[in-house]
Amino acid sequence: MFIRIAITGEDADSHQQQGIFHAAWNVLDSGDLSEMESQDLRSLLEWFNQHMPYPSETQRRGLSRRAIFWFKPGAQDYIQRAWELMQLLRLHGLLVCVLKTRTPGSVVYADDCQIAAIPTRGTF
Numbered sequence: 001m002f003i004r005i006a007i008t009g010e011d012a013d014s015h016q017q018q019g020i021f022h023a024a025w026n027v028l029d030s031g032d033l034s035e036m037e038s039q040d041l042r043s044l045l046e047w048f049n050q051h052m053p054y055p056s057e058t059q060r061r062g063l064s065r066r067a068i069f070w071f072k073p074g075a076q077d078y079i080q081r082a083w084e085l086m087q088l089l090r091l092h093g094l095l096v097c098v099l100k101t102r103t104p105g106s107v108v109y110a111d112d113c114q115i116a117a118i119p120t121r122g123t124f
Contacts, residue, residue, distance in 0.1 A: 001073055002101050003070060004017075004069070004071070004101075004104075005098055006023075007023045008094075016066075017099075024041060044081060053112060059109055062109075067108050067118050068117065072114060106120075
């Protein structure tokens with residue numbers, strides 16, 4: 001199963017639930033975190049920046065704004081860190097949900113740990 005961790009707020013581009021990375025940066029930028037929480041959140045986001053593959057500029061140009069990212073089933077290290085992000089977001093009042101699917105839609109990007117897919121109309 002593919003896994004997506006998202007908050008209940010809608011993303012302006014995809015019109016789907018906003019992913020945890022956008023939400024995490026918003027919380028970090030809000031100034032509402034204690035120094036320790038801010039350090040923990042920065043550390044987690046830095047880990048993802050260093051370890052998670054990122055689509056190249058050419059690949060990003062080819063991605064539809066409607067595409068949403070999902071963790072692949074075997075991406076356990078990434079999913080475990082995403083759970084930590086989820087807990088920090090919940091501590092600050094965000095409603096975070098975990099979506100699971102075998103059929104994420106039309107895949108437009110893939111790497112070792114994630115895919116980006118345009119969801120089939122009426123799903124998610």
